[in-house]
Amino acid sequence: MARFIASRFPVKLTHAAAQLGEMLREAKLPVISAFGFHRFVWKLYAGPTDQKLYLRSDLPSSSDTSRLRQSLKKAGLIGTDPDYGKSVIRVMTVPDLPADEIVCLADPTCYVSHLSAMQRWGLTDRHPERLILSRPDRPTAIMALQAQMDIALKAGEEAPFPLRIVAHPAEVRQRPVMALETKTVGFSVQIRGSHVRVSTIGQTFLDMVQKPDLCGGMAHIIDIWEEHARSYLQEIVSAVDTAHIAIAKSRAGYILQERLGLTNPTIESWKALGQRGGSRKLDPDKDFAPEFSETWMLSLNV
Template identity: 25%
Template sequence: MNFSSEVSLPNRVLYALAEENRGATSAWRVRILCVRDALEHKSAIPAESNTKQLIKRMVAGKQLGPIEGLKEVYQVIVPYASLCPVSAEVVAQEANPRAAISHLTAFVHHSVSYELPDTLHLTIAPASTFLPAGTTPEDWLDATLPRPRKPSSILGREVQWSSTKDEWDFGFEIGMHEGLPIYTTDLERTLLEGLRSPNYCGGFKHVLECWVRSLDEIEIGKIVTYANKFSQNILKQRIGFVLETLGVKHQEFDEWATKAVRGSSAVLVAGEPFCSEFSERWKISLNCPSSELSILENRD
């Protein structure tokens, strides 16, 4: 933190939070800041019980304030913090460092959706995926990663939680949200999640609009790689149909199409009933209004 030891520890912690423009923090982050402070000043690493007492002092001194419904997560309430937005996305990272914004929330983050969703969508990534945002491996040499929490709401916003399998540990990245690092599904994975769970992404029409808006930005090779890792033929059928309708070609599409199987579950829109209209090449029921498919055909 590079502050004189003559400054009290609570103030040194606040200065460190101010340097990162953090309007919210957590018990585990305060602990890390205290350990970093001890190493910087060549003093003994404080016991975890000391950190808990420090937090109690800071709450009593109205430097930190609890956030309703979230254990061990705090709002910074000293003057500088009034300039730092406290968003549900950032608070979620403090409550659950393995939470990555996903689905409709990620579409908004990637600026391909113009929605203002009330619900915050989060996916819990496998433990091996990443360290808590704003920390380093050295911070956790002698510490235990915080237990992931799944609050039903954060700062008044409903939270929709998803999880993912260990073998689907891909497509996560770190971005910036209101000046702070935050984990999110990358654009390519977010688009695939739209085809897998359109009801979490603003509906199928909105998903198609996001595919169209993303077309000049996405890496088609990454889309193909992710689809192969998901190893779900129906997802490949949906991707192939959408991208080819958009005029995109790839060498693997022919192989995907030859393995496509027609059936009652082979539908373009997940969760919607089968209909008789289908794509001959992709063996998939086009179970959505033609007006929605026209979004792909008339993208110019």
């Protein structure tokens, strides 16, 4: 296998580099991080002892990882990603993937959210050109990455690279990208058979009442809730109950109870959060309207 790979490229590869190149191809990951590349090097060194790879030591050092990376780069097996630059490694022997897959591979802390998630869940008939992502703020993201690294590392293994937070470019694979950072990152789930992480169905409904402008506007949101909220009531109530913003619970409570006639003890408990004020509007992007919900303390300006 090593001889086969080496023969395809003008630069002669060592047995170890050729085997590593084949491991990357078989993994079918078009982009990986520097830490991810090091994990493949570690797996190479930890492989069967009958492989004639002529390794210099039992465990790879940072210089071993760097040397193998340079060899594969010179041979054309890996390169710089056209959108993320040097932030991630592009595996040239693996076919590329759409933007939503690439962003989740490049940044393990982000997930598809808002109108983009609504489309993924089949809640909207709109086809947003912009891919909307949510991710933790920098301190939270660093802690999340550190936790992931600690889980991945084996006994005696050290990460030879510092933690890096990937900056998403304005466009990935010719699709505009908007990345939102928040201290209160929501819940997400990975789509089966895909690298894409998307906000849970409950979180997606919560995002609608927290940031209507990123979900097609409140009028569109009400249409979606009227069509789908009954099917996902438990998930919606559980997610909305975690909201740190009281107005989100008031908006959700109004739609569920006054428009759809749905209620339960949790929804009832949200009424205690209501308070009068000109800024309390069903649609935060429209002017205050005189029609008012006394129960939910909301201007019904939709």
